[in-house]
Amino acid sequence: MRASTRPRTHHTPRTRVRAALTILATLTSVALTTVPAPAAQADTAAGTHLTGTLSDGAAWIADVPARWNGTLLLFSHGFGPTVARDAPSDDVRTELLAEGYAMAGSSYDPRGSMWALNSAERDQFATLDAVTARIGAPRRTLAVGQSMGGLVNAQIARDGAGRIDGALGLCGLVAGGTDLDNYQLDAEYALARLLVPGKGIDLVRFGSADDAAATAEQLTDAVTAAQSTPQGRARIALAAAFLNLPAWAPGKDRPAPTDWADQEDQQYAWFAQGILAFVEGGRYAVEQSVGGNNSWNQGVDYARLLAGSVHAPQVRALYRAAGLDLGADLASLNRGASITADPGAVRAAQRTSSAGQGLGMPLLDVHTIADNLVPVEQERQFGERVRAAGDDALLRQAYVERQGHCTFTTAETVAALHALEHRVTGGHWDDAATPAALQKSATALGLDGAAYVPYRPARLTVGRDRPAHPTHH
Incomplete structure (x- = not known):
């Protein structure tokens, strides 16, 4: 184990965090002001681009190649501006159009939150109706979803039997909105109570996006200051464990299994990139x-x-090296844990923002193993729910050895789609x-490489199933 006094030469640039906050505010503004385009069609030698508007104001788009192979892909986009998209990336769209696939997707309702789960599944099915009315019934329809859209996609895979033939999830937020907010709350709470005790930082019930941004900046400043001491680094590692934050950051070599200091250093790198701005902005949207x-x-x-976290050995080692009493910190967290849920919000999230209650079709989920925004452990949580529903034969999960959220190559995405088609075609x-x-x-495609590996995610560190006496607090 490296000495805990190893010098750190980098700190969180406040400009980077403020830039993340600015980006999030811009995304929110765009999402709330987007106006769907009127129905239109543009034809080229390569194919046809269609646009339209649904009854709730959501926009939809579709791209149909000149030589359509009869398969329509219904794409659910992730958290961000409620703007229609029909593919995970421009490169994926180009490749799939060249292979003959048609693609469609909606913005979801642009008049609400960027956490558009109130309308997303409905708008996707309505988009399917609108597009097939223009191009005719496809021979096969496959759903594809990315990030938050992976949760929408899992809902479509649950509810769309008879309309959708199979589904492909990419970096999907499949554990659902309440698990997400709960484990993020644990991390935020640990940072606030252990790094800036007595400051009264608001962690829930934000009145505005600015309130969420203020909390993100306070917590990020606290992490920045704490990183300069062994005690602070130990507490950052504890919060990172609650956040299910990977210990492998972009641009870095994967740390050795017992190099606890390097693991924390790479978790800190995620914080330094402004992750808390997106966590708090996402909470406000939910x-x-x-x-x-x-x-x-x-x-x-x-x-x-x-004790249930895969990062527990790291946390214990860093606390010992820092001379800190881990039991005392955990007891302090227990004493101060008083945040309760709003019952109506819990019920609404269960209704709109959950998945795993069963599958009506084959579903292939693909995830990077070091995802900072949607931890790969969410796949374990989702898989257990699908198995409990008796539908495990319909589910397959695959993993890519890479850091970051949704950082798949085009080849990895297309190969996964072909694997889903194999299941749909052959049964x-x-x-x-x-x-x-x-x-x-993926390699045979000759595109941009691949890194599929055998992998089994750890359990999601979330620690609760339902609130006890959820009342306003």
Whole structure:
């Protein structure tokens, strides 16, 4: 283990965090002011681009190649501006159009929150109706979803039997909105209570996007200051464990399994990139969508929560090296845990922002193993729910050895789609969704490489199933 006094030469640039806050505010502004385009059609030698508007004001778009292979892809976009998209990236769109696929997708309702789960699934099905009315019934329809759209996609995979033939999820937020807000709350709470005790930082029920941004900046400043001491680094590692934050950051070599100091250093790198700005901005959007706070920590046993984390050995080692009493910090967290949920918000999130209650079609989920925004552990949580519903034969999950959120190559995405088609066409997965088969398929495309690997995610560190006596606090 490296000495805990190893010098750190980098600190969080406040400009980087403020830039993240500015980006988030801009995204919010765009999302709330986007006006859907009127119905239109543009034809080129390569194909046709269609646009239209749904009854709730959502915009939809579609791209149909000149030589359509009969398969329509219904794409659900992630968290951000409620602007219609029909592919995960421009490069993926170009490749799939060249292979003959048609693509469509909606903005979701632009008049609400960027956490548009109140309308997303409905708008996707309405988009399917609008597009097929223009181009005719496809031979096959496959749903594809990315990030928050991966949650929408899982809902479509649950509800769309008879209309959708199969689904592909990319870096999907499949554990749902309440698990997301709960484990993020644990991390935010640990940072606030242990790094800036007595400051009264608001963690839930934000009145505005500015309130969320202020909390993000306060917490990020606290992390920046704490990184300069062994005690601060140990506490950052504790909060990172609650956040399910990977210990492998972009541009860095993957740390050794017991190099605890380097692991924390790379977790800090995620914080330095402004992750808390997006966490708090996302919380504000969820609260807008579900009508209140759907997260709680009253009754959470933080010692037990840490014990279930894959990062527990790292945290214990850093606390020992820093001469800190981990038990005392965990007891302090237990004593102060008093945040309760709003019952209506919990019910709304369960209704609109959950998945895993069953599958009506084959679903292949793909995830990077070091995802900072939607931890790969969400796949474990989702898979257990699908298995509990008795639908595990329909689900396959595959993993890419890379850092970052949704950082798939075009080849990895297209190969996953081909594996899903194998299951839909033949009625069996066979070995099409295995790491070796996906890697071979992606490499054979000759595009931009692939890194499919065998992998089993750890359990999601979340520590609760339902709130006890959820009342306003």
